[in-house]
Amino acid sequence: MKKKTDLTQKEFDILLAWLDPDREQAARKYQTLHSGLIQIFTLRGCSSAEDLADETINRVARKVITLAGTYVGDPAKYFFGVAKKIYLESHREKTTQIESEGVIPDVPQDDVEPEYDCLERCLDALPPDSKQFILQYYREEKQAMINARKVVGLELNLSPTALRVRAHRIRKTLEACIRECLEQLG
């Protein structure tokens, strides 16, 4: 993968204008595209999702000058097409590396001692009400999942969306903290 190059201000302005004539709306669409691209590459199992997302945006931005007058349709689909191409390129590189180095895909380990230590630290760093919420939420969710499997025909009773979203956001904060902690531990 080539080293990413930053967009110039002019290229960035042209890209935003292509996304939407209203600059604020364009900025929002840009943010959504960027986070969506990272999510796609992550979900497809790519290890450097942010770099690939940036590369996608860079390639589209360089094409926009010629695209703007001729392209018809949702820009998001064009972004997706470029992302797909970049994914295939990176996948080919990764497959070649695996074949040449004989790397066996990682198998999950049972020992989670480093993660556990970092989790304790990161839980203590949370505000007390967030810590209490997340622990109680997962304690109850685990029991609910186990019960759902025991009872045949039980109607799915999903927790309110707001609870799930809150739990997910706290967990995202926790995971980021744990990853940083693990990096510090080496």
Added chain:
Amino acid sequence: MSQQPDEQGLIRGYLLGELDEAGQERLEVLLLTDEAYVERVALAQDELVDEYVFGTLSEYDREQFEKNYLTAPERHQKLRIARALDKYLAAHAVTALARPEDAPRMWKARLLQFLNAYKLKLASALTVVVLVALGYGLWVFINNRWLEARLAAPPEQIVAVERELARLNEPEGDAFPPGRPLPNDAAVLSLKPFRLRDAGELRRVTIEGEAHILQLRLVLAADDYPNYRALVKTEDGKQFTVDGLHSRPVGDDKVVVLRLPAGILRTGDNEVRLFGLTPATQTREVGLYPFQVINRALP
């Protein structure tokens, strides 16, 4: 942000690698146009990983998860973090909800954190700490004396009530079996265990002048124990223990029936904590059942 069951199935299928390429691409384009969708997919990932860790995935889904989801180092790490969280929950099995008696320790910790964060000079920091500690100590002393006064009751009264509770809840004497019409002197309230998601749900009973007994039907989330113990906390701060309770089926639910003399329940907030008893006489809390009483029989 709402999520329909079929959308959830679609996201799940995507994560498990079950969608065809067209389906996969339709979903991924949505990720580029709908920021809320990004969060919904991330949330579904959390739940899928949790199901794998909790062992509640079907065998087929588990195979798909291992084959199609665990394909990147970041996902293995997410799985290890989820395992660490599960391990933590198991190690802290008894509920760690903040109790009033924990408040002093939490406030002290917060105060110390505040002082450190602002790096006050040692002399002035110590002065502030000493002054605050003195004031706080005085507050705790006064508060504890007040609590003791509230909880104090002549021992013989507690014994008499617990004797009455034992009589009302004798296993053989099922005076009010569920399904049969209740006598006029009994009020009934069915309660599910309190969950965060149920906050705001009405859990109230009115005891009229002629009712001498309140029958609580405590719905069990899971019936894992041969015996149960109930710890009843009344509005005026008294606590009573009832042992020898058992579960029974009522409709589609399993419930523990608990009968309380109406005379011990004043108007206000009361609660029952239910504990399961293992054969080795260890206890595990299985549910908290708060409820409100309006008791017209008492002044």
